[in-house]
Amino acid sequence: MATGELNLHHIGVRFGGLVALDDVSLRVAPGKVVGVIGPNGAGKTTLFNVISGFVTPSDGSLTLDGKPWRPRPHRLSGLGIARTLQGVGQFGGMTVLENVMVGVRGRRAEAEAFAALDRCGVAQYAAVRPGTLPYAIRKRVELARALASKPRILMLDEPAGGLDTDEIRWLGDLIRGELIKDSGTTVLLVEHHMDLVMSVCDEILVLDFGKPIALGTPGEISTNERVTEAYLGAPA
Numbered sequence: 495m496a497t498g499e500l501n502l503h504h505i506g507v508r509f510g511g512l513v514a515l516d517d518v519s520l521r522v523a524p525g526k527v528v529g530v531i532g533p534n535g536a537g538k539t540t541l542f543n544v545i546s547g548f549v550t551p552s553d554g555s556l557t558l559d560g561k562p563w564r565p566r567p568h569r570l571s572g573l574g575i576a577r578t579l580q581g582v583g584q585f586g587g588m589t590v591l592e593n594v595m596v597g598v599r600g601r602r603a604e605a606e607a608f609a610a611l612d613r614c615g616v617a618q619y620a621a622v623r624p625g626t627l628p629y630a631i632r633k634r635v636e637l638a639r640a641l642a643s644k645p646r647i648l649m650l651d652e653p654a655g656g657l658d659t660d661e662i663r664w665l666g667d668l669i670r671g672e673l674i675k676d677s678g679t680t681v682l683l684v685e686h687h688m689d690l691v692m693s694v695c696d697e698i699l700v701l702d703f704g705k706p707i708a709l710g711t712p713g714e715i716s717t718n719e720r721v722t723e724a725y726l727g728a729p730a
């Protein structure tokens with residue numbers, strides 16, 4: 495059984511003349527929660543897009559479970575990798591349950607999808623179309639969609655965006671709890687909400703203008719001068 499270890503080696507991404515990522519290396523160890531933070535435009539989403547295969551790096555390479563790996567978006571779920579989207583990205587013409595079933599395979603797809611909705615506290619909306627639901631509920635549905643496939647690597651792209659304090663506390667408990675961290679799932683988290691990042695991450699990578707400026711534990715990052723400088727003037 496593969497372990498869920500992801501390595502990025504000296505990744506560089508250019509969009510024309512713009513350097514979106516510059517020499518980014520990161521080891522995401524199995525079962526760890528690794529955060530990627532940085533001011534707006536730092537390259538966080540681009541990093542996720544590289545790992546998802548939507549953006550091909552101009553430099554560097556990736557390994558998955560120690561083997562060279564070239565990500566392809568349509569192969570991610572087969573490899574046990576799931577990603578939530580920054581928005582809620584659900585199909586309006588389908589029910590909540592059908593949306594969650596999209597990411598699950600096999601005869602038990604419906605039961606697994608329903609169980610994921612239940613664990614995320616939104617099973618009562620299974621038969622409803624997502625477009626009619628409040629944003630915070632749709633964010634939970636988006637999480638259920640990612641969790642239903644029981645991924646070994648879970649990429650969370652700004653999961654706290656648009657959530658209130660209680661919702662963010664719920665999210666933190668979910669990430670730290672048996673559904674994700676205690677089950678050994680490897681988590682990569684891009685997030686602006688610093689309290690959440692600091693409370694759930696084992697390690698944090700800080701990007702600024704595409705460059706890695708710090709890598710360390712939440713305690714190390716919160717006292718790092720370069721990180722403080724990068725955030726000066728930008729709400730963290």
Ligand SMILES: Nc1ncnc2c1ncn2[C@@H]1O[C@H](COP(=O)(O)OP(=O)(O)OP(=O)(O)O)[C@@H](O)[C@H]1O
Pocket residue numbers: 509512513514532533534535536537538539540541
């Ligand atoms: N497809 C693209 N084509 C051209 N430039 C792009 C593209 N995607 C991202 N960029 C640019 O690359 C840089 C990094 O963007 P990215 O979205 O990765 O940053 P981010 O850290 O996720 O920002 P935010 O916190 O605002 O979501 C930005 O300058 C952005 O404008």
